[in-house]
Amino acid sequence: MRDILDIQKQLLPDLLETMKKRYTILQHILISGVVGRRTLAVSIGSTERVLRGEVDFLKEQGLLQIDASGMRITDAGRVLLEKIEPLVKDVFGLTEWEELIRDRFGLKQVVIVPGDSEVSPHAKKELGRAGALVVRKLVKEDEVIAVTGGSTMAQVADQLNATASMKSCWFVPARGGLGESVELQANTVAATMAKKAGARYRLLHVPDHLNEEAYQSLIQDDHIAEIIQFIRRARMVVHGMGDAMVMARRRKVDPETTSSLQREGALAEAFGYYFDRSGRILHKMPTVGLRIEDIHEMDTVIGIAGGKSKGEAIVAVLRHGHEDVLVTDEAAAAEIVRSLTS
Structure with a gap:
């Protein structure tokens, strides 16, 4: 796995950065339970404009649920975080x-x-x-x-x-x-x-x-x-x-x-x-x-x-x-x- 990661870091560094960013968003929402976009943006050091695009993507993938009270992670999102955690630890x-x-x-x-x-x-x-x-x-x-x-x-x-x-x-x-x-x-x-x-x-x-x-x-x-x-x-x-x-x-x-x-x-x-x-x-x-x-x-x-x-x-x-x-x-x-x- 580490050999593949090293190759990705050289050839596709943007891919790993995107994965880290989306993982961080999902992790913050998981820990928060329910959170608003503005609060999340401040928490991860992003702007609401940039965050909006990432959140929309994660919602389309069925990983997030958004309603009037804020954003929350779905069961599919929880499963994905569990599976991806070892990979993300290697990235970090x-x-x-x-x-x-x-x-x-x-x-x-x-x-x-x-x-x-x-x-x-x-x-x-x-x-x-x-x-x-x-x-x-x-x-x-x-x-x-x-x-x-x-x-x-x-x-x-x-x-x-x-x-x-x-x-x-x-x-x-x-x-x-x-x-x-x-x-x-x-x-x-x-x-x-x-x-x-x-x-x-x-x-x-x-x-x-x-x-x-x-x-x-x-x-x-x-x-x-x-x-x-x-x-x-x-x-x-x-x-x-x-x-x-x-x-x-x-x-x-x-x-x-x-x-x-x-x-x-x-x-x-x-x-x-x-x-x-x-x-x-x-x-x-x-x-x-x-x-x-x-x-x-x-x-x-x-x-x-x-x-x-x-x-x-x-x-x-x-x-x-x-x-x-x-x-x-x-x-x-x-x-x-x-x-x-x-």
Whole structure:
């Protein structure tokens, strides 16, 4: 396929550009659900005049439906996008990066979506859609699935659809609640995923950041202890990854610990653990939920994170060596590849 693409790039470069343009239009409409022409034009950086011709063509092909409320993708359009995705990834140059990152870190699968999810709401939604597809593909019946919080995980939850195998599953938070917007907390993400999947869920109503005395007190409570044991039955975990210093601020880590993390070169945070460039754990927050040893025993660990600033953090977590699948975006992948080849 790559040989054919190379020939097309030389002899028919306009053809590939047209395909990328039309794919981008269909992808934006798929993610948006229903969207107006003006909004779509702004989103993809086009003019309404240019967009009108492309939209008319896609409608004639039966790929789009247009009514008073806006444009929406047809079933035929959805099928076409699924079939063409591997080809488009080759055109964007993402397949080569997926293979490089997968092989270098010994992962089972790497999925890279176009764009930068830190600056593009569309790319953020596409990252969530890709993460949801991976979860649907890998989930098994009667599985307990632990999930973390954050804006990317909230997008994954929003994009999740039911499958027959998921209806017998349980979704649970990987840890207690972070002191941030309710919609971004692990409890909310777990509940949303369960509702979208037609599955069941259990929640953990405890703060994420605890002092040692409060932590020891909570885990003695019979109800809390029972839920924690249930969470630790999880065989799949779906989690985000963050920049260490950004997450330390969000989690209101004390100044002394924050300074220590900076001195020791902390780059990444995941599950309440802070990692340096080599993947070594520098610090563990006293949190209720999954422990690192639980993660190590999982059947499937899926990390989902994107954005240029997350590149180094993702590398640090991958070097810890216990991820199975990475779902990321083009901007983060470029930073990961740069770190591997520099």
